[in-house]
Amino acid sequence: MGWPFLGETFGYLKPYSATSIGEFMEQHISRYGNIYKSNLFGEPTIVSADAGLNRFILQNEGRLFECSYPKSIGGILGKWSMLVLVGDMHRDMRIISLNFLSHARLRTHLLKEVEKQTLLVLNSWRENCAFSAQDEAKKFTFNLMAKHIMSMDPGKPETEQLKKEYVTFMKGVVSAPINLPGTAYRKALQEEHMKIARAKKQSGERLLTWDDYKKMEFTQCVISETLRLGNVVRFLHRKALKDVRYKGYDIPRGWKVLPVIAAVHLDSSHFDQPQRFNPWRWLQNSSSRRGSSTCPSMSTTSSNYFMPFGGGPRLCAGSELAKLEMAVFIHHLILNYHWELADNDQAFAFPFVDFPKGLPIRVKRATLCSYN
Numbered sequence: 001m002g003w004p005f006l007g008e009t010f011g012y013l014k015p016y017s018a019t020s021i022g023e024f025m026e027q028h029i030s031r032y033g034n035i036y037k038s039n040l041f042g043e044p045t046i047v048s049a050d051a052g053l054n055r056f057i058l059q060n061e062g063r064l065f066e067c068s069y070p071k072s073i074g075g076i077l078g079k080w081s082m083l084v085l086v087g088d089m090h091r092d093m094r095i096i097s098l099n100f101l102s103h104a105r106l107r108t109h110l111l112k113e114v115e116k117q118t119l120l121v122l123n124s125w126r127e128n129c130a131f132s133a134q135d136e137a138k139k140f141t142f143n144l145m146a147k148h149i150m151s152m153d154p155g156k157p158e159t160e161q162l163k164k165e166y167v168t169f170m171k172g173v174v175s176a177p178i179n180l181p182g183t184a185y186r187k188a189l190q191e192e193h194m195k196i197a198r199a200k201k202q203s204g205e206r207l208l209t210w211d212d213y214k215k216m217e218f219t220q221c222v223i224s225e226t227l228r229l230g231n232v233v234r235f236l237h238r239k240a241l242k243d244v245r246y247k248g249y250d251i252p253r254g255w256k257v258l259p260v261i262a263a264v265h266l267d268s269s270h271f272d273q274p275q276r277f278n279p280w281r282w283l284q285n286s287s288s289r290r291g292s293s294t295c296p297s298m299s300t301t302s303s304n305y306f307m308p309f310g311g312g313p314r315l316c317a318g319s320e321l322a323k324l325e326m327a328v329f330i331h332h333l334i335l336n337y338h339w340e341l342a343d344n345d346q347a348f349a350f351p352f353v354d355f356p357k358g359l360p361i362r363v364k365r366a367t368l369c370s371y372n
Helices: 009-013 022-030 051-057 071-077 087-100 104-121 133-149 157-169 184-203 210-214 218-229 263-265 278-285 298-306 318-338
Strands: 037-038 043-048 064-069 238-241 242-245 248-252 255-261 337-341 358-363
Touching: 009 022, 009 037, 009 218, 022 037, 022 184, 051 255, 051 263, 051 298, 104 133, 104 210, 104 318, 133 318, 184 218, 184 318, 210 318, 218 278, 218 318, 318 337
Parallel strands: 043 255
Antiparallel strands: 037 043, 064 238, 242 248, 337 358
């Protein structure tokens, strides 16, 4: 189980390709199976790459398991962060967040603001000049948070200062799937968004509506595949509140438990050719979920293994807003720009996803005649 106190932490956190589970996990799974014990973050730990156990852990939050992040995380985020709160306090804070991010509010208010901030970012881009797509994605999400949580307007000196601190703090936030090469799925995205643009031009409407968003079906599949392959949140920190027995495995009370979400998303027994970016994998049984705000055709089997926003009582309260932001951003990006990588940049997990060079791109304005 590694060195005393530190255990195997350094090996577990060693940087690796973001579209893999890393050498540490591969070796341990090969040797011990999908559920094994280790010593991580100074504590005896059960590591789970098992989809069933991961779901069991998340669904039993507060009964058998409890959120348990290292003290250093709480020191950075603050003791009132939803990430580290547990029990009634977390429940109450989550209810407030869910009310703020309700479907009604997304439809009537936040959609307009997401589109406004998207256009502000895109219109600030200069053609044929290399810039960091990752930083632009951070700027986009920060501007939305600053406006709606702190009532701070983008561009103001105090907002810009806070943004600098935010970008430094949030090292590891990934971009939307902006590195879309000239492949079939880019063409499919263009066709979907040009169809929406043509309909809006004929109706005389300018801003996106909720109905427009619901028509972005293939876009939702691209987003789902990006979340599956990119794995922004690769694992979660939990602690066993009592002795737990699961399918022959004993988890002692007080032990740390790490459900590794990325390992399930990249498991070939759950997803065919898991290293391949294939948004069409979400199009099975397409009639079963048509109209859903997630990918409209996600199969029941796939959804059982797909947990990019966690699950159970701690399911991310902002998951629907995050998907809305990505879809609206992709819509205007596809319609207004052509882009290419300015330099090769490989995404790594540190363990959070990061691009060492910031994912540098160059853009060129697209002609509008293509959907006139």
